[in-house]
Amino acid sequence: MSLIDIEALRATPLKRDPYDYFVVPGFVKGEALDKVIADFPRIDSTGSIPPSELDIKGAFDRLLKEMDGPEFRKAIEEKFGLDLSSRPTMFTVRGNCARSNGKIHTDTESKIITVLLYLNQDWEANGGRLRILRSGTDLNDAAEEVSPNGGTLLVFRRSDNSWHGHEPFEGPRRAIQMNWVRDEAVVEREQKRHRFTMLLKRLNPFGGVAARAS
Template sequence: MTLIDLSALEACELHNDPFDYIVVPDFLPPEALARVNADYPAIDTATNHDLADLRYGAQFSTFLGELQTSAFRQALGDKFGVDLTHCPTTITVRKYCEQSDGNIHTDHWSKVITVLVYFNESWEHEGGRLRMLRSEHDLEDYTAEVKPLGGQLLAFRRTDHSWHGHKPFVGERRMLQYNFLSSSKLARVSQKVNRFGTHFGKRVLGIGQ
């Protein structure tokens, strides 16, 4: 029995305003979400964690395996019209959000497609809802606002104008980030340097992103 609903990804609409993105409700159907959440990694800090640093149960591991299949990679690439065949990937997992999170930004230039999967059973908070923005200057100038509801997948193509952010929220906000990176050597090196700097700033210096 599979956990993810690949047909939901294949059937979803590709939005182009203000940049290319998709939203897939029930990418993890409710019953599958409950199983994966029961095996979610035990995390007690508000930062992104590499999988190698985490412990998690069998259902979460199964979900990760399905997410990293060639079938998912192909379906995602087809949706965006991008060949992801040879793209390296990174996966990080998060459980808590802090006041400094959500500032308007585009992702690092080495990223091709960013995938976010949420695991929160409900979301009534005004903060923490990711907005697709028209510029880097105004959080209120957005074309879509996505609640981080459990089972939902959000993915977007990284560009120089793929601005996004959310209003501040402090508390539990479960999320997995899956990035497809440029296959160029320079991009891989730059991504490693960027991730080290982010890790150092968040863990050691206490600097928010």
């Protein structure tokens, strides 16, 4: 049985204001969400971590493979009118959020599509809720706010105006980020950068590294 709800994704309309995106609540839900959260890898630090640096197993491993599979890719291609068959994918995992995270950004030009899957059961905090923004200067000028819980999926087409960010939050905030990127060189460069950031945090756990987070 699949862990993800492809039919719910296909039934969700693409929004175009202020840029191309859509949100699917409960993309992973119920017993499937419970299993994925139970197998979520232990992460003690903040920041984005490549799966290769984590203990990936069980339902969490199955989830990554389904997201990297042809059915999910086809559904995304249909939604955005793109051919992604020749584009590589890149995954990172986040387990914790620092107060410095969430600054407004668009994602780098090397990314084509950004996928965010939130794996928190509940979310009571005001901070940490991702906002789809109309500008790069006003966090309150939002088209939509997405709570990072309940297996919610957010997907958007990266552009020069794909602004997003969130109010400060510090604490556990589990998420998978997946991107289709332009070429393999992007994957190698970004994975190397994330590993280097991890090393800095291990060497100086109290110093902090300024970061943007989705």
